[in-house]
Amino acid sequence: MTKALITGAGSGIGAAIARAFDKRGYSLVLVDRDATALDALAATLGAAPEKIICDLASRDNVELLCERLRSDLADLDILVNNAGIIVPGAVADLDQAALDLHLEINLRTPIRLMRAAAPQMIARRNGAMVSTVSLGGIISLKDSAIYSASKFGLRGFICGFHQELAPLGVKVSGVYPAAVDTPMLLHEATHGGSVLNFVDKVMTPEDIAEATLKAIDTGLLEVYSPWSASLTSRFFGSFPWMIRPLLPVMEKLGEQGRRKFLAAKGLSAQ
Structure with missing residues (x-):
């Protein structure tokens, strides 16, 4: 049976991915810092998952998870x-705390977890690693600079790691959503987040779960959702120099x- 581990599984995109994987009959390992959220999700699944409570902001917690991998x-x-x-x-x-947390x-x-999982997948010449990145890893906007810095870095790692592992039978992919209807987006919408999140269609968590399945099945380096937003x-x-002159129109x-x-x-709206 295919075994899959999902971080941030307690809600939003992670929960949607878990439900999509459950429908495929995957054996699930769900990771989140919120035990109550994992319990609520587990109750909706066809098969009981393994649940791991882990604070991914804690290097000690992450090292314990890497040891388990x-x-x-x-x-x-x-x-x-x-x-x-x-x-x-x-x-x-x-x-500084906010910068470090991003x-x-x-x-x-994500880099630590991929590095920990890779040797075992390489030995079997089989496996897939998919990271939820963001269009914020393609284009950086004001009031999201630190977020984009972290996502630009993740995209860079995935691109290089993909090249290393593809010849060894291991798929490495990134999924690039536009805005997704999650608690995080609602928080942005009500707490001064970039209004540019709402220029394009807001996707659902299920849309991103579908994109994740596509990445696993195909091994594509980058999967966008929606594809049209990736063009912009x-x-x-x-041409990042074009952003500032066009920003007033885009913000409107x-x-x-x-x-x-x-x-x-x-x-x-406030």
């Missing part, structure tokens, strides 16, 4: 690095989208 989870077939964090705000307004959870921890982000990623469109998003949830 090298020992009793050495038979792992799929690793999904889904956990992530964003604290919106101008760089000058964020404290780099720890969004960049350092990759264009501006190639994004604010309209933010208001529609909040209205659909019965909330008023």
Whole structure:
């Protein structure tokens, strides 16, 4: 039976991925810091998962998880690095703790977990590692600079690691969602996050779960959801100097989208 580990599995995208994997009959190892959320998710699945409570911001906690990947989870077939964090705000307004948290959870921890899982997959010449990155790893915008720095770094690692492991039979992929209807997006919408999240269609967690399955099945280096949003982000990623002159127009469109998003949830825009 295919065994898959998912970080940040307690809610949002991670929970949707877990449900999609459960439908495929995968044996699940669910990782989150919230035991209550994991219990609630487990109750909705067809088969009982293994649950691991782990704070991915703690290097000691992550090292314990890495040790398990090298020992009793050495038979792992799929690793999904889904956990992530964003604290919106101008760089000058964020404290050092916020900076460190972005780099720890969004960049350092996924690299450590992939590095720990790789030797066993290489030995079997089989396996897949997929990371939920973000279009923020393609284009960097104001008030998201630290978040984008962590996601740019993760994208860079995935690109190089993909080249190393592809000849050895191991798939390494990144999934690049646009805005996704999760608690994290709602927090951004109500706490000063970038309105540019709402320029394009807001995706569902199930959309990203489908993209994750596509990455596992195909081994593609990059899977975008939606694909249309990738065209805009990759264009501006190639010509970043164009962002600032066009920002007022983009922000106006994004604010309209933010208001529609909040209205659909019965909330008023601030």
